[in-house]
Amino acid sequence: MASVTFDEVTKVYPNGYVGIRDLSLDIADGELLVLVGPSGCGKSTALRMAAGLEEITGGELRIGDRVVNHLPPKDRDIAMVFQNYALYPHMSVRQNIGFALKLARVPKDELNQRVDEAARLLQLEPWLDSKPGQLSGGQRQRVAMGRAIVRDPAVFLMDEPLSNLDAKLRVQMRTEISNLQQSLATTTIYVTHDQVEAMTMGHRVAVLKDGRLQQVAPPEVLYAEPDNTFVAAFTGSPSMNLVEGTLQRGPDGGHSIELGAQRLELPPELVASRPGLAAYAGKPVIVGIRAEALDDAGVERLDAGPVGTVTGIVERREALGAEILVHVEIEARPVVTDDVRDLAAKSDESVVAKLEQQAAVGRATLVARFDPHSRVRGGEQVTLSVRTDQLQFFDVDSGLAVRGSG
Amino acid sequence: MTATTSTTPSSPSGNAAQPSAPRRTRRGLYGVLSAVPTGVLWFLVALWSLPTMGMLVSSFREERAVKRTGWWTVVTDPQLTLDNYRAVFSTQGTDAPDLWQHFWNSVAITVPATIIPIAFAAFAAYAFAWMEFPGRRTLFVVVVGLLVVPLQLSLVPLLQLYTGGAHLTVFGETLTLFPDLDLNGTPTAVWLTHIAFGLPLAIFLLHNYFAALPKDLIEAARIDGADHLTIFWRMVLPLSVPALAAFAIFQFLWVWNDYLVAVTFVGGARDNAPLTVRLASLSGGRGQDWHLLTAAAFVSIALPLAVFFSLQRYFVRGLLAGSVKG
Ligand SMILES: Nc1ncnc2c1ncn2[C@@H]1O[C@H](COP(=O)(O)OP(=O)(O)OP(=O)(O)O)[C@@H](O)[C@H]1O
Numbered sequence: 001m002a003s004v005t006f007d008e009v010t011k012v013y014p015n016g017y018v019g020i021r022d023l024s025l026d027i028a029d030g031e032l033l034v035l036v037g038p039s040g041c042g043k044s045t046a047l048r049m050a051a052g053l054e055e056i057t058g059g060e061l062r063i064g065d066r067v068v069n070h071l072p073p074k075d076r077d078i079a080m081v082f083q084n085y086a087l088y089p090h091m092s093v094r095q096n097i098g099f100a101l102k103l104a105r106v107p108k109d110e111l112n113q114r115v116d117e118a119a120r121l122l123q124l125e126p127w128l129d130s131k132p133g134q135l136s137g138g139q140r141q142r143v144a145m146g147r148a149i150v151r152d153p154a155v156f157l158m159d160e161p162l163s164n165l166d167a168k169l170r171v172q173m174r175t176e177i178s179n180l181q182q183s184l185a186t187t188t189i190y191v192t193h194d195q196v197e198a199m200t201m202g203h204r205v206a207v208l209k210d211g212r213l214q215q216v217a218p219p220e221v222l223y224a225e226p227d228n229t230f231v232a233a234f235t236g237s238p239s240m241n242l243v244e245g246t247l248q249r250g251p252d253g254g255h256s257i258e259l260g261a262q263r264l265e266l267p268p269e270l271v272a273s274r275p276g277l278a279a280y281a282g283k284p285v286i287v288g289i290r291a292e293a294l295d296d297a298g299v300e301r302l303d304a305g306p307v308g309t310v311t312g313i314v315e316r317r318e319a320l321g322a323e324i325l326v327h328v329e330i331e332a333r334p335v336v337t338d339d340v341r342d343l344a345a346k347s348d349e350s351v352v353a354k355l356e357q358q359a360a361v362g363r364a365t366l367v368a369r370f371d372p373h374s375r376v377r378g379g380e381q382v383t384l385s386v387r388t389d390q391l392q393f394f395d396v397d398s399g400l401a402v403r404g405s406g
Numbered sequence: 407m408t409a410t411t412s413t414t415p416s417s418p419s420g421n422a423a424q425p426s427a428p429r430r431t432r433r434g435l436y437g438v439l440s441a442v443p444t445g446v447l448w449f450l451v452a453l454w455s456l457p458t459m460g461m462l463v464s465s466f467r468e469e470r471a472v473k474r475t476g477w478w479t480v481v482t483d484p485q486l487t488l489d490n491y492r493a494v495f496s497t498q499g500t501d502a503p504d505l506w507q508h509f510w511n512s513v514a515i516t517v518p519a520t521i522i523p524i525a526f527a528a529f530a531a532y533a534f535a536w537m538e539f540p541g542r543r544t545l546f547v548v549v550v551g552l553l554v555v556p557l558q559l560s561l562v563p564l565l566q567l568y569t570g571g572a573h574l575t576v577f578g579e580t581l582t583l584f585p586d587l588d589l590n591g592t593p594t595a596v597w598l599t600h601i602a603f604g605l606p607l608a609i610f611l612l613h614n615y616f617a618a619l620p621k622d623l624i625e626a627a628r629i630d631g632a633d634h635l636t637i638f639w640r641m642v643l644p645l646s647v648p649a650l651a652a653f654a655i656f657q658f659l660w661v662w663n664d665y666l667v668a669v670t671f672v673g674g675a676r677d678n679a680p681l682t683v684r685l686a687s688l689s690g691g692r693g694q695d696w697h698l699l700t701a702a703a704f705v706s707i708a709l710p711l712a713v714f715f716s717l718q719r720y721f722v723r724g725l726l727a728g729s730v731k732g
């Protein structure tokens with residue numbers, strides 16, 4: 001058991017590419033920290049530095065209170081689970097799991113006992129004498145887990161361990177790994193590019209982008225109060241709606257947001273809790289609206305709170321059973337920062353084209369999570385009720401959340 | 407039974423999907439080749455092996471028969487004898503073929519010339535593939551570059567090296583680079599040469615195979631606490647058996663069938679000559695004795711065949727099955 005500390009850790013690859021820049025991160029003993037970010041952001045690099053597979057070119061990495069920068073992997077008391085399992089194909093499951101113990105010259109009785117224990121925990125007992133080639137993907141993943149837990153290391157490092165499994169198995173293994181980590185209480189760094197995995201598994205989630213840490217916080221905080229537009233656009237499914245509006249200060253001292261010709265009154269408590277907001281009066285600001293802060297104004301809201309309204313045209317509705325996702329086009333400038341462009345481009349190039357086209361004519365699409373009773377259809381005009389107390393604000397230039405005075 | 411009864415009813419659930427699944431269409435050269443009927447292939451195989459068959463049959467026929475009729479008459483007149491084999495193994499007379507001795511000479515040359523380069527090359531190839539050290543690339547390129555050194559060109563210098571050693575005289579001081587071991591005429595001279603010429607290729611082939619092993623596998627072993635030696639013995643070697651077997655066969659056949667190197671270094675010492683050299687001198691001195699030459703040729707083919715078939719089972723595919731995915 002140990003904590004892991006990244007202290008301004010930097011990785012510059014031999015070709016000059018900066019994989020990780022000044023990463024500072026404290027992972028508490030027994031915590032499961034998820035490292036998440038788009039492909040190529042440096043998640044694996046960070047993890048491999050912790051494992052000792054990649055040289056650390058700057059800063060200090062501590063496991064417990066030992067500086068491990070120059071220790072080889074085997075002296076760091078860590079175990080790693082690889083994305084593609086990396087099982088030893090010529091060894092049986094038993095030998096795979098027991099390999100590390102065997103190299104550590106653990107007595108045979110104890111070795112067998114610990115392998116059996118790990119196999120029991122992972123329900124691998126029937127396959128102990130099989131070769132990896134005879135196992136299914138989920139079983140192979142379990143063997144890889146077994147190889148890690150049998151050593152009882154201070155830290156688990158997992159690099160996208162579930163990304164090769166099908167969707168259903170992934171959900172199941174997600175729970176299994178969470179439970180396992182919970183019961184073993186071993187400090188764990190878990191890398192994934194899947195924000196759903198990150199939000200459901202992590203005690204805390206660290207979001208990386210281009211080798212830089214964007215925010216590290218518990219999932220609820222990350223979701224509710226993202227530090228910048230990148231985190232806002234990356235987390236949640238659907239991700240946070242980001243539109244540009246203008247903050248207006250009324251003669252009575254109350255504030256409102258102008259979205260095109262429409263206006264949303266802001267509750268005074270919201271403005272009071274964000275002292276920095278006052279400085280934006282009369283200026284454009286990015287407004288972040290979660291899908292669940294929007295609903296059909298024609299249906300009674302179940303949640304209570306200050307509400308404003310915005311009208312728009314329904315583009316599309318996706319019925320998901322318990323809820324409906326409705327895409328509504330309103331009059332407002334969409335936010336097309338590099339972050340948004342990058343993230344959209346990852347899923348679909350046409351999304352970016354559409355965004356830019358919309359930006360040119362000053363119309364933005366909001367994704368709203370409607371009550372299933374709503375009867376809106378594509379092409380219709382709809383009035384959205386907006387929970388104004390749940391709005392988030394970001395600076396137009398820096399993309400940083402507007403919070404304190406500043 | 408009629409043909410109709412042989413169609414098994416396919417179960418409506420799982421089985422039905424299997425036959426209807428679209429086959430990957432075969433294209434290109436492979437497609438063309440796989441369309442050739444098996445019968446044609448068998449015909450080609452038979453045509454190709456016919457001369458060898460003829461030799462095999464002739465080696466069992468009497469001298470008179472061999473000289474008067476073709477080997478195919480054995481079909482109508484099957485008179486076979488082991489006399490020819492007895493003759494080539496005989497040690498009687500002044501110029502007896504005495505093939506047993508030359509057979510063992512060949513073995514004494516081939517075995518070290520096969521095993522030693524594999525052992526050396528495996529270590530070297532591992533280092534080139536998986537160990538970080540300065541100058542790794544350059545050194546590898548230099549080693550592989552040695553592949554282009556022509557054997558013929560180095561025969562005379564090597565002969566000199568084996569008879570007199572190598573000495574360098576600078577400022578009146580004589581520096582011995584290679585002692586005079588008086589190797590000329592010994593099997594050692596032959597297998598040393600084969601090792602030297604086999605190593606670059608062995609390193610090159612094994613390196614390519616080792617380097618293609620999944621990196622994650624090696625890293626997983628490192629995290630599990632394995633050092634280089636452990637990774638080499640416990641991961642890389644077991645997973646590279648096909649490559650090792652392939653090179654072993656290759657090198658074995660090459661050395662066994664070599665004539666040039668052998669005749670250069672032990673050509674003058676008949677007692678140490680391997681089979682190839684002896685066979686050549688037999689066909690010079692007894693060019694008319696076809697019955698003996700065919701038998702002698704088969705003696706020299708026997709061991710390579712045995713080696714080939716015994717190593718063949720190591721050419722297995724899918725050694726890495728289940729290891730990594732993606
Ligand atoms: N050996 C290397 N030399 C140079 N650049 C490298 C090297 N390894 C990785 N990189 C670069 O560093 C960046 C981060 O790589 P990394 O593997 O950490 O990404 P990742 O976040 O794990 O992505 P993914 O989700 O695709 O696995 C990438 O842009 C990659 O091109």
Ligand SMILES: [Mg+2]
Pocket residue numbers: 043044045159
């Ligand atoms: Mg990665």
